[in-house]
Amino acid sequence: MARPLFHCLPALMLAAGLSACGGSAPDNAETSAIPLAEQIKALEDSGQLHRLDRSSDLRGPDADDNGIRDDIDAWIAAQPITDPQKMAAQQMARVQQAKLLADLTDAEALRVLGERSMAGVKCLRLSFMPDYQKGYDMGSQLEAMMANTRARARQYLAYNRAVSGSSGRLPEGDTCEP
Helix, strand or coil, X not given: CCCCCHHHHHHHHHHHHHHHCCCCCCXXXXXXXXXXXXXXXXXXXXXXXXXXXXXXXXXXXXXXXXXXXXXXXXHHHHCCCCHHHHHHHHHHHHHHHXXXXXXXXXXXXXXXXXXXXHHHHHHHHHHCCCCHXXXXXXXXXXXXXXXXXXXXXXXXXXXXXXXXXXXXXXCCCCCCCC
């Protein structure tokens, strides 16, 4: 199986951010003349980068109504990981999706979502033991993939502003959803 080039996404996002701010990305003779959108499309077309939904809808398509965008569901299913790890990733994806759709004025709902988030983090981390860093890394990938449009990124930032200053603790026991 070809190794996915998802690890290139942070560099591509940095290049886009620098371009948007008037800066420049590191000079690369192969890609400097090609616009970022075309580079991403080429990676998606080649299968090296998973094709993500870019609709204007915050929710995005979820045909089976499982609380996870279909493109994210497909990405998780394609990962070379165990079924329990996939279930933990799905749990985390549902939490990330809920963050995009949360009522930012409902303090109690945000508190509950924070608890779900901590449970998802713990479940994902433990599902990859003894290499729990892989769980954290997958959580970071899901976070980036879920906020893949301007509207979704803005909503995710608004969610983070709404919960800024809140605190919680890592839940005890098995936090994985059945």
